[in-house]
Amino acid sequence: MAVCVAVIAKENYPLYIRSIPTENELKFHYMVHTSLDVVDEKISAMGKALVDQRELYLGLLYPTEDYKVYGYVTNSKVKFVMVVDSSNTALRDNEIRSMFRKLHNSYTDVMCNPFYNPGDRIQSRWTKRMLRVLASSGHS
Amino acid sequence: MADPALFEFLHTEMVAELWAQDPDPGPGGQKTSLLVLEGMGFRVGQALGERLPRETLTFREELDILKFLCKDLWVAVFHKQMDSLRTNHQVQAPLRLPGTLLCPQGTYVLQDNSFPLLVRMASGLQYLEEAPKFLAFTCGLLRGTLSTLGVKSLVTASVAALPACKFQVVIQKL
Numbered sequence: 001m002a003v004c005v006a007v008i009a010k011e012n013y014p015l016y017i018r019s020i021p022t023e024n025e026l027k028f029h030y031m032v033h034t035s036l037d038v039v040d041e042k043i044s045a046m047g048k049a050l051v052d053q054r055e056l057y058l059g060l061l062y063p064t065e066d067y068k069v070y071g072y073v074t075n076s077k078v079k080f081v082m083v084v085d086s087s088n089t090a091l092r093d094n095e096i097r098s099m100f101r102k103l104h105n106s107y108t109d110v111m112c113n114p115f116y117n118p119g120d121r122i123q124s125r126w127t128k129r130m131l132r133v134l135a136s137s138g139h140s
Numbered sequence: 141m142a143d144p145a146l147f148e149f150l151h152t153e154m155v156a157e158l159w160a161q162d163p164d165p166g167p168g169g170q171k172t173s174l175l176v177l178e179g180m181g182f183r184v185g186q187a188l189g190e191r192l193p194r195e196t197l198t199f200r201e202e203l204d205i206l207k208f209l210c211k212d213l214w215v216a217v218f219h220k221q222m223d224s225l226r227t228n229h230q231v232q233a234p235l236r237l238p239g240t241l242l243c244p245q246g247t248y249v250l251q252d253n254s255f256p257l258l259v260r261m262a263s264g265l266q267y268l269e270e271a272p273k274f275l276a277f278t279c280g281l282l283r284g285t286l287s288t289l290g291v292k293s294l295v296t297a298s299v300a301a302l303p304a305c306k307f308q309v310v311i312q313k314l
Binding site: 010074075076077104107108111112114118 | 183186187189190199288289290
């Protein structure tokens with residue numbers, strides 16, 4: 001079950017970060033922050049590799065003993081990071097990909113909102129939608 | 141389907157509204173209106189830059205981004221592709237210090253031989269002075285899309301004879 005979702009802007013500051021067990025939030029914030037280094041590494045590796053590896057989904061960034069961290073980067077260099085509970089081993093790659101796709105669609109909708117200024121923190125009804133995505137991912 | 145017509149009508153109204161406000165069309169007032177149009181185009185371009193390349197893989201280089209503009213963006217907004225894309229790289233050497241490399245400033249010229257927003261106006265040289273108003277929004281659109289895709293640029297438009305027009309995109313290397 002996804003425990004934390006974060007949207008990070010091109011300049012590496014968070015646009016939206018939300019975790020489900022609301023105590024201990026700082027630990028997840030820290031985990032997302034450290035995962036940014038891995039994301040940057042993967043992006044630069046992708047640029048240098050001559051293989052046609054130009055996917056948006058980055059895959060498993062790094063596993064810890066309790067959690068696994070997945071990453072996804074868009075064409076506008078906005079990064080999505082998701083922290084998933086390790087105990088739920090039934091979550092397959094496809095499901096993670098579909099969750100990221102839903103996230104990307106919601107982010108595109110936020111961007112198209114004329115009242116939203118790009119670069120601001122995301123505060124709209126997005127939060128409810130995201131919580132629903134997180135909760136629904138628990139059914140696996 | 142009436143989709144292209146809707147955008148054309150909206151755009152014509154936008155230009156008409158901004159110019160109707162100005163009782164004394166001096167150079168100052170005109171400039172603000174052009175800036176406003178360009179700003180609107182910029183915001184729309186930012187949103188389109190997020191929505192359109194959704195399923196495409198990451199762009200490997202600048203030329204890919206420009207090709208995306210000519211094909212996908214133009215088709216999405218104007219229902220036709222850009223007619224030609226030319227590069228016009230100029231090598232600039234501001235200060236000749238030993239050890240510096242000459243940094244080429246990327247310039248691209250996008251040409252559209254029958255720009256949909258100008259096609260209804262006239263064909264030939266008539267109304268050439270009115271043409272820039274109708275191009276400001278599109279310049280902003282290009283600039284906004286480029287900025288979401290990570291490229292800082294300056295876009296200007298020029299019209300030699302309606303309805304053909306050229307958009308010059310100068311990529312600013314930071």
